[in-house]
Amino acid sequence: MDILESDFQGSSQEGTRSTAEKSFHELTPQHLVVHDFVLMNRIHSIVTAFIQEVDISDILLEIIDTAMSISTADKGSILLVDEKTENLKITASRGFDAPFLDYFASCPPGEGACGTALQNNERVIIYNITEDPRFINTPYLAQLLAKEIHSVQATPLKSRTGKILGVLATYYKKPTLPEAHELQMVDLLSRLSADIIERNQLIAERAILIEKLREADKRKNEFLALLSHELRNPLAAISNSAVLLSYSSGECPTVKNVQAIINRQVTQITRLVDDLLDITRIIENKIQISLQKIDLNELVFRVVEDNRLSYERAGLSLIIQLAEGPVFIHGDALRIEQVINNLLHNASKFSNYGGMTQVVVEVDKKNNEAIIRVLDDGIGIAPSFIDQLFLPFTQADTSMERAQAGLGLGLALIKGLIELHHGSVHAVSAGLGHGAEFIIKLPLHEEDEHLFDQQAPAYQVALSRTILIIDDNADIRDSLSMLLETLGHQVYVESTGRAGIAKARETRPDFVLCDIGLPELNGYQVAKAFREDPILESTYLIAISGYVQPEEIIKAKQAGFDNHLAKPFNFDLLQDILVAKRLHEEKP
Template sequence: MTDEVSSKDGGSEPDGLHLWSDSNRQAFLASIVESSQDAIIGKALDGTILSWNRGAERIFGYAPEEVLGRSITVLAVPGQVDDILHVLARVGRGERIEHYETSRATKDGRIINVSLTVSPIRDVSGVIVGASKIARDISDRKRTEQQNLALLEEVRRGVKGRDEFLSMLAHELRNPLAPLRNSIHLLRLRSDDPTVVERVRDMMDRQVTHMSRLINDLLDVSRITRGKITLNRERTDLGQLTRLVVDDHLEPFREAGVALNTSIPEVPIWVGGDRTRLTQVLDNLLENACKFTDPGGEVSVEVAADGPRREAVVRVRDTGIGVEPELLPRIFDVFTQADLSLDRPRGGLGLGLALVRRLVELHGGTVRAGSEGRGRGAEFLVLLPLEDEPMALTETPAGEAAPSRHVRILVVEDNRDSAESLRMLLATHGYDVRLAFNGVEGVQSAQQSHPDVIICDVGLPGMDGFAVARAIREHPDLRHVRLIAVTGYGREDDRKRALDSGFDSHLVKPADPEALLALIV
């Protein structure tokens, strides 16, 4: 007994296949068609539906009895019947259509994406009498493709915005360097002229302040984006805080020729927040309004309490250049700025509003922007959770006068220009100052001179500032020393690490001289 039998042409067939009748084979083929997950549809050349499998019922929603004998145009998307008729015409000419992607309508009115393969059906004499169509639902794939394309476009916009921003950043950071270099040259030539020295000094102070602000904005955005900002919350009268911030901006607004009006109630509006960060929010909104409002324009600041909604409201309106509609949805995004042209008369990095949104959200609030378009002004609305119970506003203590006793200070800084300029500043205020240019030298000098205050950089060669602080704290004769970190490392983690290492205070370069002097006394 063998597993194969000879066929009529001398070949062989698998065991049992020769026993199949034509009817069995037809039933087997019909079973394959019926079990397919794809729609398999037979139709006449005029489009009349002749067969309809379960896959077609699953995809299009029609039971066989609902469509057999009807025109295939029942699946046409409204207004696109010609697409189906065009396919029928091509098949009638003997063409085979493969993987044709188009749209069809389902019984419940949904529009789905399908991939079609349509083949002509011929009779025994070779005449085309109909068509068989296999339709696969590719809606999920199309949705994924569209999502990927949208994501790709978003990434492209982000990369383009980043590149434009970096170019603008280089420009903005170089700008202050030109007057600083010119000022240094002027001091060499005209140091004997008090008028020139005073003007140059004021110019240098403005440019350093401007550059510090740019760098701080960059660092703040980075810290907030990575969740590295910690809020020091306290109960704060938002109205009073706004009045203080507005007062600080009166002179810049006057110089810009822009009117600054306020509507702030005398009744306290209490919020729980970080006064420094809320001040930063208000500063950025006012600077933005002043920057983008031409001379003769007006900016109004309104503070109110929305009792029913339990929200404190700050509204800043201007009559400035406005915001174009397409920019409004992205106005608070990093790397987004309306004016990226070379002449950019307004300047800046465009980070202010990104900081505003992130800081407000950290306080549990929201910020919105509105504008009727270019040249129609803009409005920014800040909403913060309203506090229930009022409490006296914490005042920042005024700086104390320097003590009359002799104070010895050790400066540990590897940048010699930075160390020498700080020594000159402190000596001008009557302090006895010594310098050390690395960590090991700093510890040795402290052990010999027993200073009252040590001002130490963190990024020192060899022995870093953290190790210096620990060594100072471990020495029994130096435990009373006031340790102040003055460093370019300004993250919240850096500040915490400095305090954990033994520093009493942490200042970020370039440190405000007044702030540094206040820590010494």
């Protein structure tokens, strides 16, 4: 990277430069190592803060503080490119008051140190602003001197694609020329900063896009709800007129046929209007269900008999097979009837004359579920379409010959209503021309709803385990230890990989929660050591880490970890892992 810097003029500049060099070179190699180690820790903390979704303003300030500490600068700032004006705007700063920030609110490309760095896409170092042509006879000079600033360093913030996102600047009260080693650290920090800033901008853009999509979806749902309501008025008028026609027409066959056509079409449109209203309510989480104890055998039998006449008129067979004895579920009878009606209506639409539909009620005692199967020998479903089947406004066939297919809301509505009952629905088909099967699963009614609560204390005691925590962060280590101990677990803690392995050999823990970024031995090496040790090889290892990229999770599994939790993790996830492991051990 090229460096733009003033020519040194006069012995005073040379003297200052020599002093700076002497001050830097007075650091012993040991001090340099410590200095770099501290800086790298600060850079690592910046990455961790971003992963943990700390406010971006605080992260930018930490970046500035780190940049200032690299070369002992007195002030610092981060200026980002305004996409509309293409000027630089101060986004974060240290050491400047409001009037100064207002004065430099917008910096055009090519002006001052930062504007020049932006325009030329290279670092700018101004050793002494009072002798540099880029500041002499400019309004910027007086403003900077008023803040006792004599030197400026400005490094472009480049994204991975080469786009300039902004500038990282440091300011000095004395004429200063940063050392090459310091500039290397600034480069490292600027690359990291550019990655963080670009990622944050993408997150912000994505959030805006998601909000726009939500708003558009909300307006769509509001429109559909309004449309559904508005359609009811003309439908009521048409329906009433059809009834009136039946009373005034006598026995005229033509009028009776017209009335039957009107009634069928009104019924069809009413069904579509109801589906529109219900699907918008489900999407907006506004639908209400009234739960009660229901005998599913009785309900399914009633719905099937209600549909039998329409099936016979269409030349279709309708068969029912019920489970033995009553099958009780906890549900909304009207909504379950609506679901079965929709499935039967769907089966009749896509079956040819002479076809058959079968409705089966079963009980799965092992999984404590009631099952409803609706099978037909109709046109079937293409395998590629199965995954889209339950999406709103989706149809498997949009050709003209399937004009009766409707809006594609029935199955989406079925899915929404069944999920409100804590159940599930899925479809199976061997392909086009081979019919389809729809399978609904609903929880059986619990006779004693307090049984689980009564057994909870004994279950909690049974889950007490020995757990070892290996983490060099004392706050994380201690807080997690206290939390686990409160739940009745026996907990041991260590801060390094070697100490953790030694403690594990001593205590034989059931679980080990291990950080990845450990001193001495990192988490991957710890996991490898466990798997190679005959005493520890079967220990359940859980990585707790700020490294959450898919490749990092894969790397942890390859190293020997059984599971991976991203910091800060949901404690319920950890409890689920502990419970699942215990239940697995207790299986015969």
